Amino acid sequence: MAASRHGQSRFLGGTFMREQTPVGNKYTVELCGNVLYQRWASGAVVTEEDARAVMAKVSALCSSRPRPMVVDISRMGVLEHKARTVFAGAWPLTRVAVVGASPVDRVIVDFYVARHAPVCPTKFFTSFSDAMTWLGITSGQTMNLQRLSRAGEATNHSVRDQSRDARDADRMLNVLLERTEKVISETQAVTTGWPLFSVEAKLTERLHSVLPGVRFIEKDVRAWAARISS
Template identity: 30%
Template sequence: MVKARYQTKAGAMEMGEDHIIRFRILPGATVDSETAKECVAGVAELAGPKRHILLIDMRNLRDITQGARRIYHDGPAFAVALLVASPVSKVIGSFFIGLNRPSYPLRIFTSETKAIEWLKDYIE
């Protein structure tokens, strides 16, 4: 069940009763610096002073700019699970994350169920 919702240009965020923020990216969306800032603001609004636990559904993402990646790199998240479309996407994503290791736990999944199981370990 959804507790709160926030809409951005790139998609919709929802805070579930499990305290996980789910961000579902719209088909063909590009995330640039402006959109990344909007997303960070949305997460802060939904989570308030609590640590941010995020599931980002990237299966429809067209592109993410270097500026957006910089904003997310040191973002306010406590733990992030990225949901991708295929095992190949997972391998490519893991390679790029290895080059730009964020300051918070982050894993890539092709299964939403497994991503949520992993995130639940970080819920306070």
């Protein structure tokens, strides 16, 4: 995949990973007026347990009243498969605006939305002000925006420093998916009648050959092999 200011990025069978050691607490969740603000720490590896902890905190802050939420993933490291499944479930939220700092961040969110179809409307932004507008937050509402504004400004500077624009993210995702589907199709053409374990071995070999910089989890490869064998 592509390099980012966080280090080298890798795609692990649906998990986008930036290689960086997390520092400090993994996340922060705060209620600013009517808006929830959630930020992942630098290099955080987001697990199912983390996702459920955030959900519990969000539920407690909402107090049975659905609210919009802003999520800052500009420093996040890894979003694991089971964590994405939790995030796609039912939350006491009206909308989720995800703010990132690079084309890779956009790919992470686009892939998550396309594959998991979250219950709550979810959209990616590179600007905190655009995110707040989409959430329907007006200046007349009582809320503390100072912290969000500072974080948003830092994100905007980072975005301006990127050598590629957001359209690169779409191209990255499309190329990845197209190449993966092509490998699956080509493997199917040469493994007709093979037992499942042989199909899985051949598919793994082909994926590593065509996409050497990509790492796929066994669960996904097994599912694709089963699709070929069916």
